[in-house]
Amino acid sequence: MKSFIEYSPDSDFPIENLPFGVFTSAQNHEKHIGVAIGDLILDLHVIAHLFDGPLLKSKQNVFKEQKLNEFMGLTRPYWVEARNTIQKLLDATNPTLQNDSALRQRAFVKQSEAQMHVPAEIGDYTDFYSSLHHATNVGIMFRGKDNALFPNWKHLPVGYHGRSSSIVVSGTPIHRPYGQTLPVEDADPHFGPSRLMDFELEMAAFVGGPPTQLGERITAKEAGDRIFGFALMNDWSARDIQKWEYIPLGPFTAKNLGTTISPWIVTIEALRPYIVENFPQDPTPFSYLRHDDNFNFDIKLEVDIKSEKSAVSTTVCRSNYRYMYWTAKQQLAQQTVTGCNIRPGDVLGSGTISGEASDSYGSMLELAWKGTKPIRLLTGEERKFIQDGDTVTLRGYCVDDDGVRIGFGKCEGKLLPAIPFEE
Numbered sequence: 354m355k356s357f358i359e360y361s362p363d364s365d366f367p368i369e370n371l372p373f374g375v376f377t378s379a380q381n382h383e384k385h386i387g388v389a390i391g392d393l394i395l396d397l398h399v400i401a402h403l404f405d406g407p408l409l410k411s412k413q414n415v416f417k418e419q420k421l422n423e424f425m426g427l428t429r430p431y432w433v434e435a436r437n438t439i440q441k442l443l444d445a446t447n448p449t450l451q452n453d454s455a456l457r458q459r460a461f462v463k464q465s466e467a468q469m470h471v472p473a474e475i476g477d478y479t480d481f482y483s484s485l486h487h488a489t490n491v492g493i494m495f496r497g498k499d500n501a502l503f504p505n506w507k508h509l510p511v512g513y514h515g516r517s518s519s520i521v522v523s524g525t526p527i528h529r530p531y532g533q534t535l536p537v538e539d540a541d542p543h544f545g546p547s548r549l550m551d552f553e554l555e556m557a558a559f560v561g562g563p564p565t566q567l568g569e570r571i572t573a574k575e576a577g578d579r580i581f582g583f584a585l586m587n588d589w590s591a592r593d594i595q596k597w598e599y600i601p602l603g604p605f606t607a608k609n610l611g612t613t614i615s616p617w618i619v620t621i622e623a624l625r626p627y628i629v630e631n632f633p634q635d636p637t638p639f640s641y642l643r644h645d646d647n648f649n650f651d652i653k654l655e656v657d658i659k660s661e662k663s664a665v666s667t668t669v670c671r672s673n674y675r676y677m678y679w680t681a682k683q684q685l686a687q688q689t690v691t692g693c694n695i696r697p698g699d700v701l702g703s704g705t706i707s708g709e710a711s712d713s714y715g716s717m718l719e720l721a722w723k724g725t726k727p728i729r730l731l732t733g734e735e736r737k738f739i740q741d742g743d744t745v746t747l748r749g750y751c752v753d754d755d756g757v758r759i760g761f762g763k764c765e766g767k768l769l770p771a772i773p774f775e776e
Contacts, residue, residue: 357445358461360391365750365760367391368443369626371436372582372617372761373421376467384419384470388439389617389762392464395439399460403442403449406434421473421618425561426697429578432561436622469616471522472584473559473698478520479688480555480588480608480702481512483679485632487707490719507636510679510687515588515702516609523585523764527611529741529771532594546771547591547607549724550739553705554656554715554747555586556674557614558681560699568692573644576682579695583624583652583681585615585747585764586702592718592738612702615747615764623759627651627751632678641686648680652761654706654749656715660734661742667730669720672706672713674749741770 356368366372366389376387376394387394401416408431409415415424424435442450450457482488488511492501505511521527529550533542561581565571571579588608595607629651637643652674657666679687684701705715714720717738721728727735739745744767750760 354440355445356390356443357451358390358393358443362756363758364391365389365758365762367757367759368440369757370619370623370759371439372619372623373424373472374617375420375470375472376462377470378462378467380462386416386418386421386424387462389464390443394462394464394467395443396460396462400442400450400456404435404438406438408434409438420698422698425473425559425581426563428562432581432620433622436620469522469524471520471614472616472618475517475520475698475700476696478515478517478612478700478702479512479684480515480604480704481510481679481684482704483510483677483684484704484706484715485678486676486709487705487715487719490707490714494718494723507634508638509642510684512684512687512704513603515612517700519609520612520614520700522616523613523762523766525611525613526767526769527589527613528769530591530594530606530610531771531774532591532606533597534593535597536593542597547594548738549592550768551590551592551717552656552739552745553588553590554654554670554672555588555705556652556703556749557584557586558582558684558701558703559584559618560685560695560701561697564696565689565694567694569689569694570641570692571685571689571695572641573680573682573686576685577644577646577648579685580621580681581697582618582620583761584618585749585761587613587745587747587764587766588702588705589613589766590716611766613764613766615762617762619759619761624650624652624751626753626757629675631680632676634678638683641690642683644680644682648682649677650674650751652749652751654715654747657746657748658730658736658739659744659746660730660732660740661744662734663732665731666746667732669728670713670715672708672715674703674706676706676708676713677703739768741768743768
């Protein structure tokens with residue numbers, strides 16, 4: 354399929370992708386739902402009347418909302434019809450949009466002239482801990498090789514409830530937080546700015562489908578039609594605050610200071626050509642966590658760090674989503690096994706994604722191995738953790754055997770100094 358919109362072969366957003374996002378522009382200050390195609394955004398609010406298929410002709414209002422929740426709250430057949438309609442409208446052989454100059458003028462906006470926003474109203478956010486290599490690395494650092502994984506880790510997707518209000522879109526700066534830490538073991542705690550700021554390379558799975566009722570469960574076999582798509586996620590972490598506060602109830606203020614996501618949600622339909630085998634699981638999970646089909650993806654992931662002193666970025670991590678031990682289906686099944694109700698727009702964070710190789714570790718905690726092996730940037734500077742002024746950029750993309758490439762755009766944030774605390 355060829356689009357009448359021209360774009361470079363290495364664009365993140367070919368006609369095979371078509372991720373959804375929410376934007377404003379100089380021409381329109383109201384938030385609109387859009388789809389990325391090349392360097393442009395197709396404004397779905399403007400072309401809502403063209404969704405005239407059997408399912409969406411009575412649901413065109415979902416494309417006139419200011420968030421994606423109403424559209425995500427439909428079911429997979431609606432999502433598939435929407436994707437097929439957009440592809441047909443962008444096809445080089447279709448004159449409907451291509452030859453209507455007045456409509457084209459209103460329907461396309463340059464990405465460079467748009468302001469992106471968090472694409473959905475995120476009611477709830479759960480952060481998981483589902484990469485075997487990451488969990489093993491962290492366990493070795495703090496408990497030793499013999500006790501690296503807790504006994505429950507291979508039996509269920511471990512997670513905690515995060516803070517959805519502090520999820521921000523790419524480009525939003527993050528301030529170094531204040532908090533309590535314990536710099537010296539067995540001494541009194543200290544209060545002040547975190548000294549050990551870190552990034553976490555993650556993916557955010559957006560939940561779709563109608564909301565469920567309290568008491569209703571979704572098994573892993575049923576969960577596939579409930580995952581709308583994925584975005585990149587940087588779950589900023591204050592490691593020293595986390596170490597002091599997380600026992601006995603887990604992460605709290607070390608994680609609620611800000612979580613950055615990329616603005617575009619790449620749909621499961623776009624990702625299907627890049628499905629790979631699930632990570633081998635031993636022991637066999639309980640029946641509610643089992644699914645026979647593959648739901649892991651060959652998403653190549655990279656993390657860059659750029660010092661404020663330089664325009665040069667250094668790639669410090671090259672990882673892959675395929676390293677996930679627990680799938681998004683299994684995460685959703687665990688989320689709802691108690692009867693926890695879900696709503697469209699809820700987010701499941703993958704947890705830090707690390708591979709076996711040392712340059713595939715998805716956090717500074719691992720890359721610099723608890724500060725003992727500093728990372729050298731191209732500027733000659735060294736990093737054990739993230740410093741004020743550093744910009745962290747996550748990227749992700751897939752490439753198939755025919756060279757078709759789809760990407761997620763950027764997930765970028767700059768760490769600013771702590772805001773002074775006035776007592």
